[in-house]
Amino acid sequence: MRAFTTLTGIAAPLPQANVDTDKIIPARFLKTIARTGLGKNLFANVRYREDGSENPDFILNREPYRQSEILIAYENFGCGSSREHAPWALLDFGIRCVIAPDFGDIFHNNSFKNGILPIRLPRAICEQLMEDAKLGANARLTVDLERQVVVRPNGEEIPFEVDAFRKHLLLNGLDDIGQTMQRAPAIDGFEAKQRAAQPWLYA
Amino acid sequence: MTETRPRTLFDKIWDAHVVEALPDGTAILYIDKHLTHEVTSPQAFEALRAAGRKVRRPDATIAVVDHNIATDASRYGTIEDPESRQQVETLERNVAEFGVPYIPLTDARQGIVHVIGPELGLSLPGMTIVCGDSHTSTHGALGALAFGIGTSEVEHVLATQTLLQKPAKNMRVTVDGTLPVGCTAKDIVLAIIGHIGTAGGNGHVIEYAGEAIRALDMAGRMTVCNMSIEAGARAGMVAPDQTTFDYVKGRPFAPKGEAFDSAVAWWSTLPSDPGAHFDREVRLDAAQIIPQVTWGTSPEDVLPITGVVPNPADQADEAKRAQVQRMLDYMGLTPGQRLQDLKVDVVFIGSCTNSRIEDLRVAASIARGRKVADGVRALVVPGSGLVKAQAESEGLNRVFRDAGFEWREAGCSMCLGMNPDKLKPGQRCASTSNRNFEGRQGPGGRTHLLSPAMAAAAALAGRLADVRDFQPKGA
Numbered sequence: 001m002r003a004f005t006t007l008t009g010i011a012a013p014l015p016q017a018n019v020d021t022d023k024i025i026p027a028r029f030l031k032t033i034a035r036t037g038l039g040k041n042l043f044a045n046v047r048y049r050e051d052g053s054e055n056p057d058f059i060l061n062r063e064p065y066r067q068s069e070i071l072i073a074y075e076n077f078g079c080g081s082s083r084e085h086a087p088w089a090l091l092d093f094g095i096r097c098v099i100a101p102d103f104g105d106i107f108h109n110n111s112f113k114n115g116i117l118p119i120r121l122p123r124a125i126c127e128q129l130m131e132d133a134k135l136g137a138n139a140r141l142t143v144d145l146e147r148q149v150v151v152r153p154n155g156e157e158i159p160f161e162v163d164a165f166r167k168h169l170l171l172n173g174l175d176d177i178g179q180t181m182q183r184a185p186a187i188d189g190f191e192a193k194q195r196a197a198q199p200w201l202y203a
Numbered sequence: 204m205t206e207t208r209p210r211t212l213f214d215k216i217w218d219a220h221v222v223e224a225l226p227d228g229t230a231i232l233y234i235d236k237h238l239t240h241e242v243t244s245p246q247a248f249e250a251l252r253a254a255g256r257k258v259r260r261p262d263a264t265i266a267v268v269d270h271n272i273a274t275d276a277s278r279y280g281t282i283e284d285p286e287s288r289q290q291v292e293t294l295e296r297n298v299a300e301f302g303v304p305y306i307p308l309t310d311a312r313q314g315i316v317h318v319i320g321p322e323l324g325l326s327l328p329g330m331t332i333v334c335g336d337s338h339t340s341t342h343g344a345l346g347a348l349a350f351g352i353g354t355s356e357v358e359h360v361l362a363t364q365t366l367l368q369k370p371a372k373n374m375r376v377t378v379d380g381t382l383p384v385g386c387t388a389k390d391i392v393l394a395i396i397g398h399i400g401t402a403g404g405n406g407h408v409i410e411y412a413g414e415a416i417r418a419l420d421m422a423g424r425m426t427v428c429n430m431s432i433e434a435g436a437r438a439g440m441v442a443p444d445q446t447t448f449d450y451v452k453g454r455p456f457a458p459k460g461e462a463f464d465s466a467v468a469w470w471s472t473l474p475s476d477p478g479a480h481f482d483r484e485v486r487l488d489a490a491q492i493i494p495q496v497t498w499g500t501s502p503e504d505v506l507p508i509t510g511v512v513p514n515p516a517d518q519a520d521e522a523k524r525a526q527v528q529r530m531l532d533y534m535g536l537t538p539g540q541r542l543q544d545l546k547v548d549v550v551f552i553g554s555c556t557n558s559r560i561e562d563l564r565v566a567a568s569i570a571r572g573r574k575v576a577d578g579v580r581a582l583v584v585p586g587s588g589l590v591k592a593q594a595e596s597e598g599l600n601r602v603f604r605d606a607g608f609e610w611r612e613a614g615c616s617m618c619l620g621m622n623p624d625k626l627k628p629g630q631r632c633a634s635t636s637n638r639n640f641e642g643r644q645g646p647g648g649r650t651h652l653l654s655p656a657m658a659a660a661a662a663l664a665g666r667l668a669d670v671r672d673f674q675p676k677g678a
C-alpha cells in the first residue's frame with residue numbers, strides 16, 4: 001500500500017448526502033478480476049450520457065476537477081455495499097482523500113486499506129470546504145496526516161480525528177496482513193482453546 | 204473470562220473472539236465462518252498467491268456463485284457475458300488451488316450466499332461470520348455477529364482467519380406489540396429505517412428485540428437483520444431462543460447429538476444481560492405499522508402504502524429540498540400522487556432479503572387464483588436450489604405460473620444490475636430486494652421496495668397496491 005503523509009491538491013465539491021456505492025461504481029463494473037483500471041467507471045451513471053459521451057455538467061468532467069485528488073461530500077458518503085471497487089475506482093481516478101460529515105462503515109474501512117484517507121468533519125466545516133472547492137484551481141487544500149489538519153486556501157487549519165492504529169499503517173504504507181501474521185502464535189493459541197471448548201466449529 | 208459487568212449479545216460474542224487487544228482498542232478478532240462469492244474474492248485470492256500465502260482454515264470457508272449468474276436455463280450452458288464467465292471461472296480456479304469447499308452452479312444447494320449459510324447450518328448462533336458482501340448482516344438473525352467486509356479484509360481473513368476491528372457501539376431497537384394483518388418483517392424493517400434514517404445505525408451493531416421480533420420466524424428475523432446495513436449499522440442481531448435452536452437443529456452442517464446439546468448450552472448464555480448498556484435505544488410499536496413502500500432512491504424514503512408522493516416544498520432546508528426534487532425527477536414522480544396509483548412495469552420477488560420459502564408462501568397465497576396484470580413482467584426467484592425444490596414440492600411454482608409469474612432458478616437476479624436480469628431505463632419495479640439506489644437494478648431503473656405480499660399484490664394490480672385489499676383465496 002502506498003503511504004499517505006501529506007497531500008496538496010484540487011478538491012472537487014460533490015454537495016450530496018448518501019452518495020452510495022452503486023453511484024460511485026455501478027454493479028455492472030464489478031465483473032473485473034483486477035484492482036486497477038476502474039477510474040474510468042467512477043460515478044459512471046452520472047458521469048456519462050446514455051450514448052457514452054461525457055456529461056459536461058458532472059463535476060469531474062470539468063477543469064480543473066479532472067485533476068481532483070480530494071473529494072468533499074455530505075452525510076453518509078459510501079453507504080451501501082461492501083464493494084472495495086468503490087475506493088479502487090476513486091484511487092484509480094486519482095482521489096486520495098474524501099472529506100464528509102460521516103461515512104458508510106465498510107467504505108470507511110476499505111478506504112484505509114487502499115491508502116485513501118477518509119476524514120470526518122462536521123457538516124458546517126464541510127460546507128466551508130465545499131465553498132473553497134468551488135474555487136477550483138485557485139483553491140488547493142492540503143491534508144497533513146501526521147499533524148491531523150486540513151489546511152484551507154486561506155491558511156486556516158482545521159484539525160481532524162483519526163484512529164491511531166490506522167494512522168500508523170497509513171503513514172508507513174504498512175500491509176496489515178503482514179502485521180497480523182506476526183501474531184500467529186496468539187492465533188494458534190486461540191484456536192487450540194476454542195477447539196477444546198467448541199469442537200463443532202472445526203471440521 | 205472474569206467479566207462481571209452486564210453485557211449485550213454483541214459484547215459476549217465479541218469478547219469470546221478477541222485473540223488479542225491492541226493498546227488503542229483495536230482487536231484481532233477471530234472469524235468462525237467465512238463465506239465467499241465470485242465478485243469480491245478474485246483480487247483477494249490473487250493477492251494471496253502473489254504473497255505466497257495459504258488459506259489458513261479452508262474448513263471454515265465456503266464459496267458459492269450467485270451474483271453473476273443467469274436465473275434461466277441458459278445458466279447451465281456457457282455463460283454468455285465474457286466478464287461474468289471469467290469471474291465464475293476464476294473462483295473455480297481459486298477454490299481448487301486453495302482447497303476451499305465450493306458449491307457450484309450445478310449443485311442443488313447453490314443459491315444466494317446469505318440464504319444458503321443459515322439454510323445449510325453453516326451459519327450458527329454465537330459465531331463471528333463474515334463475507335465480502337454487506338448483507339452478511341442477514342446471518343445475525345441466528346444470534347451471530349455477522350458483517351460485510353471489503354476485499355482487502357477478505358484477503359486478511361483468508362490468510363489469518365482474523366480481522367482487525369474496533370468494537371462497535373450497541374444499539375437496541377425494540378419493536379413492541381403485534382403486527383397487523385398484511386404486515387410482515389419487511390414492513391418492520393422498512394419502518395425502522397424510515398424512523399432512524401440510512402445513517403441512523405452508523406458505527407453501531409443493532410440488536411432487535413421486543414415482542415414483535417420474538418414472534419417472527421427465522422425467515423422474518425433474517426429479513427430484518429438483512430436490511431440493518433440500509434440503516435447504516437455494521438450488523439444486526441436477534442438473541443438466540445427456542446425458535447433459533449429449532450431452526451438450526453438437523454441442518455446439514457449444524458452440530459449433532461451431544462455436540463448440539465453443548466452448543467445450545469453455550470448459545471443459551473448469549474442473550475443480553477438485564478441492565479446491559481446500550482449506547483442508543485429506539486422503540487417502535489408494531490401495531491402502528493401500515494404496509495410500507497419506498498418512493499425515493501434511498502431506503503429511508505419510505506411511506507405507508509396509503510400515502511402520497513412528498514412535496515419538496517414541504518422540506519425545511521434547501522439541501523433537503525433539492526435532494527427530494529432530484530429523487531422525484533429520477534423516479535418520475537409528481538408531488539401529491541397517490542402511491543397506489545403508480546403503475547409498475549416489473550415485479551421482482553427475490554433477493555437475500557425475501558427469497559426464502561416463507562416469503563414465497565406468502566406471495567403465493569396472494570397470487571393464488573388470480574392473474575398478473577397485462578403488461579407487467581413478474582419474476583419469482585427462489586433464494587436457493589433447496590428453496591426452489593421445497594416450493595415445487597408444495598406446488599407454489601404452479602400457483603405462480605398459473606397466475607402469470609416467471610418461475611426462475613436461484614441467484615441474486617434483479618437485485619442488482621450485474622447479471623442478465625435487469626430493469627430497462629425508466630422501468631418502474633416493485634421489488635422485495637433491499638436497495639432502491641439510482642441504477643441499482645439497471646441504469647435508469649426505478650425501484651420501490653416492499654414486502655413479498657405487497658409485491659404480489661402489485662403484480663396483480665399492475666400498480667402499487669395495498670395488500671390488505673387482497674384477501675388470500677383458498678387453495
Ligand code: SF4
Pocket residue numbers: 269270315316317336338554555556614615618619636637
Ligand atoms: S441478493 Fe442482492 S443484496 Fe443479496 S447478496 Fe445478492 S446482490 Fe447482494
